[in-house]
Amino acid sequence: MANSPDSGSTGSEIQDDLKKVERESEAKLLRxxxxxxxxxxxxxxxxxxxxILQSMGLY
Amino acid sequence: MTTQIISAPVEATLHKVSVWSSLPTFKNSWPGLLAIVTLSVICGLPGVPWPFTVYELLRYVDQVLPPIYGKGLFIDLLHFNYVVIGLTVGLLIRNIIGVPKSWEPGLSYTAVFMNTGIIMLGSQYMLRDLVRLGGQSILVMVIMVFGCATALVFIGKLFKLEPRLTAILAAAFSLCGVSAAVAIAPMVRAKSEEVAYAIAALVSFGLVCLFGMPVLGRLLEIPPYHFGILSATGVPNSAQVIATGFNYSFEAGKVAGFANIGRIVLIPAGVLFIYFLALTQEFKKEKISAWVVVKEKFPIFVFGFILVWAMNCLHLWPKPATQAMEVMMTWFFTLCFVGLGMQTKFSDMMKAGVSGIAVGYAAGTLKVVAALGLIYVFWKSGFMK
Incomplete structure (x- = not known):
């Protein structure tokens, strides 16, 4: 479980992951x-x- | 001199991505779309006079097999209808045979079919329905969304869960499933694995609800209208909400679809509510504009529903056309259910792990029980007839 996701990750890895989540969220919102x-x-x-079909009497 | 100086706002505009660029092209999508349509016809599209369907096959098997307590096994006892058949066939294909990669872009249109069905649902309601159903469902939704979010944030703090994970789980289970989890993720600076855990837990719980809640509803003899509201409040994901409702009965499905609109409209307000509720020092670093959140996250297809409903209220078409719209609405929902089945990977659900599943299921069960209690109180007190 992700109760302590920071453990074992370097600062830049965390920043990269945050950017990835942001990008994915933006892409998903756009979609x-x-x-x-x-x-x-x-x-x-x-x-x-x-x-239209109904007004033409076709329905 | 050809060099141009581009100002910051112009540069931002140049980098702005078009909404349409996020859609897969028809050239890439047609195999998946064709698969969804073909499978829907094979499973049994309501109103289509096609005799060679899985539904007809099961009916034949029921006639051949000896009856159980005077009833057929598949249709009468297990209630195999177009929802269950479409979903089951989709799930079996995805998880046993496998889905070709070329189908994936087409399968991603499942949400479009669901939204189209909801828009066409507008043709089934008049002003008096909306006044009656709207008031009750909005009240239940507001109580459930904000009450559940508060309870989940409180439980998360009690069990000392990561505030980010608490916020995502609260958004996913009290609001609108995947959409809400994805919407709140960057606001609370969530990790990708936390988003994946929350989505896996809610999709898995929603699948259990989809097949389990109609059984519970039949055991408790819940009326279709009340069951529709229960689906919209208890099941976390929109497509699963509608599938659960239609799995119970056609009327329950329509009510679930309508009541679900109330929930998705609450996404922006709910996201902001959870953000401020779960607020910690870490979150305070992020500057959030409430207006931008509302503008970006408001589900604008709801305006389509309002337009169709307004046209219906003005009596622009007679009953035969309304009936045709009902059939078309069912088709779109059926396409959505088949697509939903083919998009659901059991292996993805396992990503949540045992503790993730436990937290998600605890949150989901809490919500279903609370919704059931609230609806029961409203029902017995005469507020909800």
Whole structure:
């Protein structure tokens, strides 16, 4: 368990790891944002498509 | 003179990464996406008249096998529905056969399918539903999110856990699973192994909830509406919340999806709350802007849900179209469940180790029991009907 992760690590190793976590977090947040946009396009797009089909009498 | 002096803000803008660059290209993603769609059809997409599905096969086996107490083994007793089948098939493929590397980019779109399903869920609710369900679920969510976070930070301090690990576990289990753990990690200067431990513990606990909580719900005869709220409050990860709800019943799944919106909206506030609650001298070195946290971490797809819901409230489409949207919503959720199964590695869960699993499961169980107690009190007092 990571109760004492600092033990055995040098200062630069710790800094590198912190930077890595920060980079990964930023990348993940960016991906979340992109996923949000794609989901909005898909979700709202599907609903609007069904709406158009219905207004054309195809549904 | 061609040399240009670039000022600091311009340089920052030049280095700003486009949101779209984080998405894998279609060329890289299509094998994984095709695998998800094909497996979903094989498992049994609701509303698709395709007879050769795993669901139909299990129904046939139930007819051939002698009934147990007059019921079929797979469908009636073990409640194998499209959620369980999709997840199980996905899990078996990932952990027994293995998933080709070329599928990974496509599988990463699982969250998109979940968010799309949630957006389409807006077509299933009217204003009166939102007023009734919204008030109750928001109250339960606020109590559970902030109460659970406070309890976990207190327990972490009591057992002298690393404040960073306490903060990540509190975010992961009281807020929204992986998203919250990743969001708070740089704020509390967490180590990568601590993030990995917390994620492994919560994914593992969520998987147990996904298959175990519907059994508990049936034993306690919890109504679908209450079970949906219980899923959204007790299960740590969003995709697992919705899968747990739909595993119980369709109605419970819809309520779980709706109530989960309340939880993900609370991510920015919850992250800040845990940050200040678990604050130590070490954390104080970091300067945190509350506005930046809210802006960066707010799940904007919720606006899609609000838009679809508003269109439904205005009666823009009649019942047949709403029913078609319900079917499409189920498809997106099914794609999400199959993708979730194919993304879950048992070997990753082992990374948490015995003590990591113990801490995570203790935190998760505490939350489920607290949620169950709170919902029971609300239910019996008549506040939640």
């Amino acid at each position: 979340h944002r992109a996923d949000d946009y794609v989901a909005m396009a898909l979700g709202v797009g599907s609903v609007v498509l069904l709406w």
